Amino acid sequence: MPVAPFVIGLAFAVVLHGLVGWWLDSGPGVASTVAALFVVAILVARDKPQALSLWLGVMIGMTATLLSIGGGTMWPLVIVIGGVMTGMTILGAWAARRLVSLNRKGGAA
Amino acid sequence: MAHQITRYLRTGALVGVLATLLPAAMLATASEQAGSQLSAEEDLGDTYYNLEGKAGRVTTRFDDGSVAIAQRDADGSIRTQLSNTDGTEIASLHVRGDKALLRKAGRLPLETLINRRRQTLDWANVEVTAQVRGRASEPRSIEAEFEGGFVARTETKDRIYTVIYRYGTEVGRLQYLPKEQVLAWKFPGVTTGWVDPTRLKKVGGWKFKRTMAWATVQALAFYEFHTKKQQTPLPPGVALDQRGWLQRALDAVVTPVYANDAGCDRLHWLDNSIFRPCCDDHDRCYSANGCNQTSWWWWGSWSCNNCNMNVITCFASGGDYQPFYPSA
Numbered sequence: 001m002p003v004a005p006f007v008i009g010l011a012f013a014v015v016l017h018g019l020v021g022w023w024l025d026s027g028p029g030v031a032s033t034v035a036a037l038f039v040v041a042i043l044v045a046r047d048k049p050q051a052l053s054l055w056l057g058v059m060i061g062m063t064a065t066l067l068s069i070g071g072g073t074m075w076p077l078v079i080v081i082g083g084v085m086t087g088m089t090i091l092g093a094w095a096a097r098r099l100v101s102l103n104r105k106g107g108a109a
Numbered sequence: 110m111a112h113q114i115t116r117y118l119r120t121g122a123l124v125g126v127l128a129t130l131l132p133a134a135m136l137a138t139a140s141e142q143a144g145s146q147l148s149a150e151e152d153l154g155d156t157y158y159n160l161e162g163k164a165g166r167v168t169t170r171f172d173d174g175s176v177a178i179a180q181r182d183a184d185g186s187i188r189t190q191l192s193n194t195d196g197t198e199i200a201s202l203h204v205r206g207d208k209a210l211l212r213k214a215g216r217l218p219l220e221t222l223i224n225r226r227r228q229t230l231d232w233a234n235v236e237v238t239a240q241v242r243g244r245a246s247e248p249r250s251i252e253a254e255f256e257g258g259f260v261a262r263t264e265t266k267d268r269i270y271t272v273i274y275r276y277g278t279e280v281g282r283l284q285y286l287p288k289e290q291v292l293a294w295k296f297p298g299v300t301t302g303w304v305d306p307t308r309l310k311k312v313g314g315w316k317f318k319r320t321m322a323w324a325t326v327q328a329l330a331f332y333e334f335h336t337k338k339q340q341t342p343l344p345p346g347v348a349l350d351q352r353g354w355l356q357r358a359l360d361a362v363v364t365p366v367y368a369n370d371a372g373c374d375r376l377h378w379l380d381n382s383i384f385r386p387c388c389d390d391h392d393r394c395y396s397a398n399g400c401n402q403t404s405w406w407w408w409g410s411w412s413c414n415n416c417n418m419n420v421i422t423c424f425a426s427g428g429d430y431q432p433f434y435p436s437a
Contacts, residue, residue, distance in 0.1 A: 025377040072374025073395055073402050074388070077424060081376065 005050045009057020012040055017065045024082055034089050041093030051094040058086045153317055158227055160326050160333070163259075167230035167325075168252040169238075175199065175246070177234035189233040191241060202237040204228055211240050231322035253325045259332070261325045269321055273328040283328050284389075285319050292319075293393060294328075300335040303393055387423035391416055 016023060016033055023033040037058065045051035062082050066075060162181075169177045174194035181187055186205035192198050203210045204223060211219045225232070231251060238246045251263045258276040263269060269285040281296030293303035306314050317323070372380035373388035380388075394416035395401070404413035 022375060024375055027378045030378050066375065071402055073400075074374050074376065074391060074420060075402060076405050077420065078375045081424075 001056075002050050002053045005044045005054035006057040008040065008044055009054040009059075010061040011057075012037065013058050013061025013065060017069075022066070022069060024078060030085070034085065037086060037089045038093045041090040042097055045090055045094045045097065048094070051090050055087055055090045058090075059083055062086070151318060152227060153323065156330070157323075157326055158229070160255075160329055161229050161231075161322075163255045163257070163329070164230050164253045164326075165256060166254045167234060169231060169234035169248045170250045171238060171246045172249050173246060175238065177237055179230035179233040181230060187228060187230060187233045189230075189237050191234075191237045200237055200241045202233060202240065204233055204236075209236075211237070213241060229322065231325070248321055251321045251325050255329055259329055261328045263321045263325045263328075265321055269319065269324045271321075271324045271328045273332060275332075280332055281328065283324060283331065285324055286389075287319065290315060290319075291393065292327075293389070293396075294331055296332055296335065300331055301396070303396055383427065384424060387420050390423065391420040394419065 016036065020029050020032060023029040041051065041054060045054050059079075059082075063079055066078060066082075071078065164181070166178065166180045169179075171177070175191060177189055177191045179187055179189035184205075186203065189202045189204075190198055191200045191202075198214065200211065200213045202212075207223050209221050209223045211221060213219075230253070231248075235245065235248065249265070251261075253261045253263075255261070259273060259280075260275075261271055261273040263271040268287065270282070271284070272282040273280055281294065281299065283292065283294035285292045289305065291303060291305040295301045309315060373384060376384075376388070379385065395404070395413070398410060398412035398416060400410070400413035400416055404410075405417055
């Protein structure tokens with residue numbers, strides 16, 4: 001598994017919490033996180049293993065942050081919902097990157 | 110001894126609820142008999158009106174966009190102004206004793222007699238609107254400014270929701286669900302809990318109409334009375350911590366969240382979504398069964414597992430699932 005995307009994902013989750021607080025507590029927090037993660041994923045997730053590695057890093061960083069601030073009474077749901085949202089964002093970024101790449105190849109041919 | 114302590118604590122808990130919630134209800138019963146001679150006025154008792162009397166200004170917004178602002182003068186009289194959506198004054202009302210002077214825009218002042226023993230600021234706002242419109246209007250929100258730096262804001266849609274601030278900082282909130290007749294409140298570090306008709310059965314259930322104005326005063330009551338209660342020491346030999354040693358050891362590692370945040374904990378961006386009832390039901394279920402965040406993974410009661418399964422089902426089914434939760 002690629003290490004760099006994992007570390008970037010981990011750092012992303014921790015730094016983002018420092019900047020905007022717990023991201024799932026507000027609409028702007030969710031929007032800014034999804035947008036920022038999409039950009040990071042476009043730059044980092046060049047293939048499936050890298051996308052997966054990035055997502056795992058984000059998830060572990062997010063879970064550690066959640067536990068450090070107190071998970072609340074629905075923490076497993078928070079992790080699942082956060083995981084689905086970050087996963088979909090990274091998947092979307094990877095798909096977008098792939099689409100652009102295919103278009104470029106098609107144009108070059 | 111343990112039995113005595115448990116009994117004391119139970120009694121204390123009941124007294125706590127009675128001290129903050131039920132005086133109004135119980136006094137309402139006594140005065141309802143006398144109230145039949147006072148037109149349709151509902152008397153909520155001296156405790157209620159003493160607290161309401163601490164309000165210096167109440168702003169009521171109505172469904173049609175009009176705004177009424179009532180203020181209490183030093184002599185106890187009430188002045189209220191009604192404005193339309195663009196801020197133009199439509200009418201004013203000055204209530205002093207049993208007389209009221211109504212001034213409508215473009216009309217001569219009209220003095221009327223008020224057949225009402227208890228005159229409150231929120232009532233004056235509703236009254237001036239009724240005088241102008243010729244019918245009662247439904248308040249959409251109430252903001253009451255009390256002495257001591259308290260401001261309580263109450264709104265309603267499918268529920269009555271009040272948040273109370275002191276010098277701009279939130280000190281607590283409560284919500285009343287009319288359909289379920291459930292009142293839940295959370296004042297961090299002061300008091301957290303809920304009551305429903307089952308719990309109130311011991312005192313005869315709800316005995317007064319639950320309105321936005323009541324919720325506004327009730328929020329102040331919770332804070333004031335429970336803050337005073339906390340300053341009263343327990344008798345010697347009675348300890349507050351009733352947790353077992355294993356639970357205490359566990360709690361030392363993972364801080365338990367007995368008192369939930371209002372709404373969806375750590376998912377507050379969903380607070381105004383269709384998932385909100387799932388979170389509220391889960392909070393009530395946790396409160397009723399003494400669950401905390403460790404109930405998800407620590408081997409505990411089946412009731413807590415039931416709470417957790419219900420909230421998962423509720424989220425998975427798009428928020429429209431109404432779970433059953435066992436009452437305490």
